[in-house]
Amino acid sequence: xxxxxxTAKINGDTTEYLCEPDETLLDVLRNRLGLTGAKEGCGTxxxxxxxxxxxxxxxxxxxxxxxxxxxxxxxxxxxxxHGETLHPLQRKFLEHxxxxxxxxxxxxxxxxxxxxxxxxxxSETEIRYWLAGNLCRCTGYDKIVRAVQDxxxxxxxx
Amino acid sequence: xxxxxxxxxxxxxRVVGTRPLRPDGIDxxxxxxxxxxxxxxxxxxVGRILRSPHAHARIRKIDISKAQALEGVKAVVTRADFKxxxxxLADILDNVMAGKKALxxxxxxxxxxxxxxxxxxxxxxxxxxxxxxxxxxxxxxxAMKPGAPLLHDGMITAGVEPAPTKPSNVTRRHEFGHGDVxxxxxxxxxxxxREFKTEATHQGYIEPHACLATLSPDGVAELWVCTxxxxxxxxxCAGLLGIDISKLRVTASEIGGGFGGKTTVFIEPxxxxxxxxxxxxxxxxxSRDEVFRATGPTSxxxxxxxxxxTKDGRITAADGEFRYQGGxxxxxxxxxxxxxxxxxxxxxxxxxxxxxxxxxxPKQAAYRAPGAPISAFAVESVIDELAKKLGMxxxxxxxxxxxxxGTKSSYGPTYGEIGLITTLEEAxxxxxxxxxxxxxxxxxxxCGFWFNFGGxxxxxxxxxVDGTCTLAVGTPDxxxxxxxxxxxxxxxxxxxxESVRAIVADTSSxxxxxxxxxxxxxxxxxxxxxxxxxxxxxxxxxxxxxxWGIPEDAVVWEKGYARPxxxxxxxxxxxxxxxxAKSSGNTGGPIAGHTEYNAEGAGVSFATHIVDAExxxxxxxxxxxxxxxxxxxxxxxxxxYVEGQFQGGAVQGIGWALNEEYIYGxxxxxxxxxxxDYRIPVASDLPMIDTKIIEIPNKGHPYxxxxxxxxxxxxPLAAIANAVSxxxxxxxxxxxxxxxxxxxxxxEGARKGH
Numbered sequence: 074x075x076x077x078x079x080t081a082k083i084n085g086d087t088t089e090y091l092c093e094p095d096e097t098l099l100d101v102l103r104n105r106l107g108l109t110g111a112k113e114g115c116g117t118x119x120x121x122x123x124x125x126x127x128x129x130x131x132x133x134x135x136x137x138x139x140x141x142x143x144x145x146x147x148x149x150x151x152x153x154x155h156g157e158t159l160h161p162l163q164r165k166f167l168e169h170x171x172x173x174x175x176x177x178x179x180x181x182x183x184x185x186x187x188x189x190x191x192x193x194x195x196s197e198t199e200i201r202y203w204l205a206g207n208l209c210r211c212t213g214y215d216k217i218v219r220a221v222q223d224x225x226x227x228x229x230x231x
Numbered sequence: 232x233x234x235x236x237x238x239x240x241x242x243x244x245r246v247v248g249t250r251p252l253r254p255d256g257i258d259x260x261x262x263x264x265x266x267x268x269x270x271x272x273x274x275x276x277v278g279r280i281l282r283s284p285h286a287h288a289r290i291r292k293i294d295i296s297k298a299q300a301l302e303g304v305k306a307v308v309t310r311a312d313f314k315x316x317x318x319x320l321a322d323i324l325d326n327v328m329a330g331k332k333a334l335x336x337x338x339x340x341x342x343x344x345x346x347x348x349x350x351x352x353x354x355x356x357x358x359x360x361x362x363x364x365x366x367x368x369x370x371x372x373x374a375m376k377p378g379a380p381l382l383h384d385g386m387i388t389a390g391v392e393p394a395p396t397k398p399s400n401v402t403r404r405h406e407f408g409h410g411d412v413x414x415x416x417x418x419x420x421x422x423x424x425r426e427f428k429t430e431a432t433h434q435g436y437i438e439p440h441a442c443l444a445t446l447s448p449d450g451v452a453e454l455w456v457c458t459x460x461x462x463x464x465x466x467x468c469a470g471l472l473g474i475d476i477s478k479l480r481v482t483a484s485e486i487g488g489g490f491g492g493k494t495t496v497f498i499e500p501x502x503x504x505x506x507x508x509x510x511x512x513x514x515x516x517x518s519r520d521e522v523f524r525a526t527g528p529t530s531x532x533x534x535x536x537x538x539x540x541t542k543d544g545r546i547t548a549a550d551g552e553f554r555y556q557g558g559x560x561x562x563x564x565x566x567x568x569x570x571x572x573x574x575x576x577x578x579x580x581x582x583x584x585x586x587x588x589x590x591x592x593p594k595q596a597a598y599r600a601p602g603a604p605i606s607a608f609a610v611e612s613v614i615d616e617l618a619k620k621l622g623m624x625x626x627x628x629x630x631x632x633x634x635x636x637g638t639k640s641s642y643g644p645t646y647g648e649i650g651l652i653t654t655l656e657e658a659x660x661x662x663x664x665x666x667x668x669x670x671x672x673x674x675x676x677x678c679g680f681w682f683n684f685g686g687x688x689x690x691x692x693x694x695x696v697d698g699t700c701t702l703a704v705g706t707p708d709x710x711x712x713x714x715x716x717x718x719x720x721x722x723x724x725x726x727x728x729e730s731v732r733a734i735v736a737d738t739s740s741x742x743x744x745x746x747x748x749x750x751x752x753x754x755x756x757x758x759x760x761x762x763x764x765x766x767x768x769x770x771x772x773x774x775x776x777x778x779w780g781i782p783e784d785a786v787v788w789e790k791g792y793a794r795p796x797x798x799x800x801x802x803x804x805x806x807x808x809x810x811x812a813k814s815s816g817n818t819g820g821p822i823a824g825h826t827e828y829n830a831e832g833a834g835v836s837f838a839t840h841i842v843d844a845e846x847x848x849x850x851x852x853x854x855x856x857x858x859x860x861x862x863x864x865x866x867x868x869x870x871x872y873v874e875g876q877f878q879g880g881a882v883q884g885i886g887w888a889l890n891e892e893y894i895y896g897x898x899x900x901x902x903x904x905x906x907x908d909y910r911i912p913v914a915s916d917l918p919m920i921d922t923k924i925i926e927i928p929n930k931g932h933p934y935x936x937x938x939x940x941x942x943x944x945x946x947p948l949a950a951i952a953n954a955v956s957x958x959x960x961x962x963x964x965x966x967x968x969x970x971x972x973x974x975x976x977x978x979e980g981a982r983k984g985h
Contacts (some may be wrong), residue, residue, distance in 0.1 A: 119906035151261070
């Protein structure tokens with residue numbers, strides 16, 4: 074099988090890579106580009122640990138082919154902080170102890186940012202439904218929901 | 232114990248009990264933290280495992296020749312590539328790689344290492360296994376019947392006198408208790424006896440098992456792995472591969488959840504065997520399907536519980552039989568289940584009998600308070616029914632019979648300071664218990680107990696020349712333990728929390744440590760950290776004495792400073808830890824504190840959970856509308872993470888009670904090996920989980936710490952069953968209380984005129 078040549082913008086940088094036609098974007102990110110922040114929890118789109126955005130839309134990167142990213146913009150957890158400055162969501166996750174083992178955290182942060190980009194003032198129910206595709210087995214979600222609420226409130230204040 | 236354990240528990244703390252940011256936090260919110268699957272090595276191969284599609288089959292022959300001949304395949308291994316074992320390692324080896332028989336759907340039978348995942352997949356399809364399919368059994372009651380398919384030839388039930396003459400699937404009988412239950416039941420005015428069943432649930436950690444192994448021809452090996460205990464991994468792998476323990480260095484990666492499920496080995500010995508054969512590094516990462524089919528869920532169970540009370544609400548006798556299936560090999564947690572079943576109560580006459588049963592299912596692994604939630608479900612359901620029959624408030628009935636300091640526990644020892652009654656009294660006072668129950672909903676509660684453990688622990692604390700400290704611990708950080716260790720070291724040394732950096736040391740850099748399990752880490756590693764700090768303080772005082780030219784015993788350590796003390800000590804300006812560290816090169820070299828010990832004094836802990844549930848009588852679906860956890864932490868070192876443990880345990884319990892289960896087909900194959908069909912609770916299923924930390928200090932720990940991770944999953948199954956039963960108007964005795972089961976119970980109840 075001959076490999077596909079792809080040019081994509083990843084976290085703002087133009088990136089070129091070769092991948093198999095049937096290779097997932099998650100495998101490309103992790104194995105070819107060394108961006109291991111997105112995690113494989115299930116490989117079937119059920120856990121959200123591999124969440125990234127593709128042209129601003131939240132996707133499970135295990136359900137997208139690496140070749141599909143051609144000419145598009147991918148954002149991962151590695152592109153969320155600006156230099157030394159954490160994104161408010163990252164900071165609030167730390168302050169609220171909204172992570173225990175931390176494996177689901179990148180996916181939650183990417184998903185929560187996608188929510189706040191769309192809806193800066195979500196209700197608790199909206200947050201819970203938006204994040205229903207991201208599994209966390211440690212926290213019981215309480216502190217995660219509170220961290221997202223707090224970050225949203227802070228971001229609204231500007 | 233060479234170190235001073237007699238110091239009284241402090242009544243106030245400087246940093247312990249505060250909520251600083253965790254030291255590994257930025258790595259985890261930026262995606263930088265390296266988990267099991269995140270490591271790479273030069274020349275690395277991809278390892279994949281071939282698994283049995285049959286629940287029970289004799290392996291007549293395995294032909295690997297075609298797979299071996301495939302371009303890009305560098306090694307193929309089967310059972311023949313491992314050292315033959317006896318004793319404890321025999322079952323572990325057989326589970327890691329099947330020998331004469333495959334004992335469950337998903338049992339590993341061969342493995343390959345190849346240059347890519349695609350080649351490895353192709354190679355697996357070329358391995359030919361000649362199976363003779365045998366009759367199988369996956370249900371615990373069926374497995375105990377005479378004539379059931381036998382998994383192991385010649386398995387004679389242990390713990391029965393005289394020993395049975397015929398083999399069976401019952402590996403062991405356990406019995407705990409005291410008094411005379413028959414006599415006790417005669418004194419009872421009301422007796423309730425019921426049968427219960429629970430299904431196996433998986434720990435459901437989000438990170439699949441993963442490891443990267445290198446084993447050279449000279450026997451020198453490196454292993455990178457997500458595990459709850461890298462020293463355990465080292466011991467087991469060295470044994471299975473026949474290499475020296477000292478030649479295998481195991482590094483624990485960040486771990487993406489475990490809850491007991493990462494306290495054993497599955498893929499690590501296979502990766503090492505492949506690496507030895509290929510002479511290249513090999514990485515194995517399990518798929519989610521493999522995690523469900525071939526790692527440990529907890530037991531399923533079948534139980535009978537009988538409790539008698541007098542009219543005024545005093546329990547006269549309690550008796551239970553607990554039958555746990557633990558998968559294909561001996562070792563279900565029925566012993567802990569039977570021991571903890573009645574541990575919440577002060578009982579004159581009590582008996583708990585446990586049967587450990589094998590079935591054609593994956594070998595169970597520990598799951599958070601192993602065995603206890605299952606038996607607590609049965610016991611607390613009967614307690615709830617008795618309270619209703621007596622017309623007593625559920626909490627008052629429990630307070631009347633609750634274990635207290637000085638109670639002889641149902642499993643033997645007498646309790647010291649315990650907090651069960653405090654959790655019950657706090658529950659009674661809690662706004663949740665006092666609030667009116669919303670229409671269409673029902674409220675109930677239950678209690679739970681866990682032992683907590685100590686165990687072998689070793690810690691090193693190095694004082695750096697800039698006045699900071701590096702704390703090396705040997706227990707993987709699964710939920711924020713670096714933060715709690717740093718807090719305890721900083722508290723003892725009197726320095727800022729930020730001046731301590733806790734790292735998880737590899738197996739070659741620190742003495743042996745038991746696994747992060749049993750709620751032992753904050754207790755045992757924490758205690759070792761405090762003792763290591765005290766050891767360092769002794770040396771720091773010695774250096775100050777040397778600087779001042781006074782005797783060592785004339786120096787005391789107070790709030791981070793060495794000070795002269797006593798009439799003849801002289802007058803000197805106090806020296807800070809940083810002052811002493813700066814000149815350590817001139818006063819005798821580096822300063823460090825160590826502890827190596829077998830931690831004892833773990834304090835048992837109790838919790839009370841309150842739950843509101845709503846049952847849709849059209850569909851049988853349950854919604855949890857409000858939930859409150861009240862638990863004794865002894866001392867909450869980092870309250871945010873203690874709350875997180877409470878909340879996480881409660882939610883895992885909600886999943887176990889309502890939805891999660893291993894579903895087997897008639898062919899003995901697992902039907903729901905994925906997160907779509909095995910659905911753990913998601914954010915939209917849940918309310919906020921309210922918590923109340925209670926602190927009754929454990930006298931066995933210098934700061935009063937008890938474990939907190941496990942107790943929180945013990946009460947939810949029963950608390951929810953009690954609430955759902957009240958809402959549905961019929962007693963639910965089978966878990967999970969999934970919609971079809973609840974609907975069926977409601978319909979049957981209606982037929983019987985409930």
